[in-house]
Amino acid sequence: MSDCLFCKMSGGDVQVPRVAENAAAFAIRDINPRAPVHALIIPRRHIAWAQDLGLEDGDTLGAMFELATEVAAIEGVKDSGYRLAFNVGEAAGMTIAHLHLHLVGGRPLGPEG
Numbered sequence: 001m002s003d004c005l006f007c008k009m010s011g012g013d014v015q016v017p018r019v020a021e022n023a024a025a026f027a028i029r030d031i032n033p034r035a036p037v038h039a040l041i042i043p044r045r046h047i048a049w050a051q052d053l054g055l056e057d058g059d060t061l062g063a064m065f066e067l068a069t070e071v072a073a074i075e076g077v078k079d080s081g082y083r084l085a086f087n088v089g090e091a092a093g094m095t096i097a098h099l100h101l102h103l104v105g106g107r108p109l110g111p112e113g
Contacts, residue, residue, distance in 0.1 A: 004046055004096070004097070004098050005096055006042050006046075006096055006100065007046050007098065009028070010026065010042065010044045016028050017029070019039055019071050019074055019075070020067060020070050020071050021067070022063055022066065022067050022070075023044075023063065024043060024045075024059065024060050024063035024064070024067075025041055025042055025043045025044060025060070025063050025064045025067050026041075026042055026067075027039050027040065027042070027067055027068075027070075027071045027103075028042070030102070034104055035104045035105060035106050035107050035109065036105070036106030036107055037076075037077050037103070037104065037106035038102065038103070039071050039075065039102075039103045040100045040101070040102060040103075041064045041067050041068050041071065041100060041101040041102075041103060042098065042099075042100045042101075043060050043099055043100075045060065047060070047099040048098060048099065049088060049089070049099065050088045050099060051088070052099075053099070065084075065101075068101060068103050072103060072105070075103075075105070076106075077105035077106055081105060082103055082104060082105030082106075083102070083103070083105065083109050084101055084102065084103055085101070085102045085104070086099070086100075086101055087102070
């Protein structure tokens with residue numbers, strides 16, 4: 001999508017420091033972190049919403065979770081624990097309509113909802 005910020009980041013039109021990346025996804029730090037560690041795992045291919053996912057997206061999701069494990073290690077929270085979450089829709093706090101996985105940690109998180 002030509003107007004999607006994450007697509008522009010993926011394509012190199014918008015430069016942003018990356019924590020890590022693989023063939024299917026890249027990870028950046030959230031500009032409004034909710035915890036000491038807050039990264040976004042973003043698929044390179046535009047997928048607007050979780051509802052758009054299908055069985056054919058299994059490899060992309062697997063690559064995103066694999067990258068999340070790598071980012072957790074880089075950020076020092078792999079062993080202490082972290083949260084992975086997808087926001088779906090505006091009411092959930094999704095501000096960019098491009099699927100992305102939040103990795104949050106670095107402090108006790110407690111229940112949220």
